Amino acid sequence: MASKRCVSIIGSGNWGSTIAKIIGLNVLQMESFEDKVGIWRIKYFHMKVRMWVFEEIINGQKLTELINKEHENVKYLPGVRIPPNVVALPDLESCCHGADVLIFVLPHQFLKKTCQTLKPHLKPGCYGCSLIKGLNKVPGVGVSLLTDLIRDTLNIPCAVMMGANLALEVAKEKFCEATVGSLDPSQGLELKELFETPYFRISVISDEIGAELCGALKNIVAIGAGLGEGLGYGENTKAAIIRLGFMEMKRFIFQFFSKRCKYHDFLIFGRSLHPLSKIPVALCSPQESTFLESCGVADLITTCYGGRNRKIGFALATTDKSVVDLETELLGGQSAQGVLTAADVFEMLHGRGLEAEFPIFTMVHRICQRQEKANHFIECIKHHPAHKCAYHCFEKN
């Protein structure tokens, strides 16, 4: 009988708490399946799932204690029961000690510090899976992957789980899908086992890079979709913004994160390419098919029709307020991820004189910074380079 494997969840916002619920129930179900049916089955995972919680005091009580007593994250996911085998811990070290699988689901600004704290306490052979949507700003260079921060700091492989997943809907068990990107098939399939439920279906792909980048870049497009709505345009225009934004996502990902790209040296430098996993470099390129997975087109659609980034885009078009004021007013001070991502991506494009190739990314950033009027947005799309591609198809033939 194989020894039980341990899962730790690093983060406890609404998405972290939702995933804790899912993983907690999944490992419980594997136990009870054996007990009830009475047939032999490896008890693959340890029943206890640890969740690291940034300690806060809620009405005089510690959040970790509240979660462990009420089995509910009263602050970030009220009304949803978290199974009792999920244990909230305020201390990172004791949360992750001996863990085989580390699920990263914390705000990206805390990732670096968290990894540094974790580093001396990792179990050999463990791996990570990031659920964080964002990019790592590298001053003077542009952006790199958040998972590379994990890989480089901790020297472990790191998969991702991305998809069209508004946390509250998943928490309410409304059917949806997600994508696990994992270069290592055995890790990918283990993650599928941990995450999948009848209402939450997981596809596993090998393209970690494409999946992660789609999850970050779609937020910029969602601001654009909100801008279009705020300017009074209808469904056709919105679909055009989504499609053209999708083309920019694809282009950006292939141009900057493909092994064949002209920034090759930067990438080899910027990515550790799984030093431990001996997987050939060739596999580390983004793949076309990723864009049609849940992490690609589906996540983009959801984000452009709901969510915070669209809301900020709408408000940017209908008011004169700054992004900071709008975040305070509309999002209770939470940041719209797309604003930060657009700024980092813009730095990367601007440094290389590529603004004209990415008009949506560029204009969204400039409008967020109030350097450009919102009503110039549609004008810039009318001359989108994707419309010129028209002729290429004939040249190829």
Place this chain on the structure above:
Amino acid sequence: MASKRCVSIIGSGNWGSTIAKIIGLNVLQMESFEDKVGIWRIKYFHMKVRMWVFEEIINGQKLTELINKEHENVKYLPGVRIPPNVVALPDLESCCHGADVLIFVLPHQFLKKTCQTLKPHLKPGCYGCSLIKGLNKVPGVGVSLLTDLIRDTLNIPCAVMMGANLALEVAKEKFCEATVGSLDPSQGLELKELFETPYFRISVISDEIGAELCGALKNIVAIGAGLGEGLGYGENTKAAIIRLGFMEMKRFIFQFFSKRCKYHDFLIFGRSLHPLSKIPVALCSPQESTFLESCGVADLITTCYGGRNRKIGFALATTDKSVVDLETELLGGQSAQGVLTAADVFEMLHGRGLEAEFPIFTMVHRICQRQEKANHFIECIKHHPAHKCAYHCFEKN
């Protein structure tokens, strides 16, 4: 100086009238451009654009006469000015006599009869462009392309123009995009010149088949999206339905309309493959990239968030009424194209035992026919074959 080329528009619903406005203004602008700027330019198109109108009596007056007097299609596109160089004609023969470009934009049930009437009156060297979204039912075989009906009956090449284009928004000059699919580059670029405006951007691709089929099949998916909404599911679920439907569209198109498909013989029989244009068969396969054009993903999104098919899907989930009753009640007796398309596609799948491979197409049809309860819809998606594809990516590597 080249002789002027003539354009005729066959059909005058809201989409036909919108396109008449665009083409009418475009050919006028080419004229006035020369006159005003005073530089040499071929007057490429004849100023007069003929539009065939199925004659109706509106308040005692003929619709053609009303259009030609008021320069407005008071019945199908009220409030939008059609330029005076667009001339409405009730007689098909005089409408199309001498035309070089025939724009087909009529309800698909009238197409066959119209082509038969036209056949003896065509100008040699003319070609068609279809804006009709639907499929041609071939009893005992399944479905073929509406453009093949045009090609086979008239023995002319036929391009398509498809995209995320709700007619009323285009008529109001809200920015959007469309895709021209044309195997013949010169015809494709001529169509771009006729259709494109600053608010209506055209990409030209060579994949006629893929573009046309996306335009027909997306209506089935839109009924599915409406079902999901009607059943009370949220944005995540809707994005999953759209994505899984998109995968079925892709699979259907490649499986039945690819040169490499196992129904190869049927296709060669079913498609005339441009007997006049001498274009090699190899080019007649659908292409991956088509799905990311406006005719693919963008049209699918628009249709799933607005439009008649989504509305019917919603009503199927929230009432017990038949499709026919719902069409009467909600669409003033107009049919939801997706219901017909789903029936034809189902016949094709059923005859080959492929229902399980296409659960959305299959369930939408069965729910439309009230053979299956609407609330079984999500259950069927939970076991969608696209989720199994997960493992293939590893096998390939």
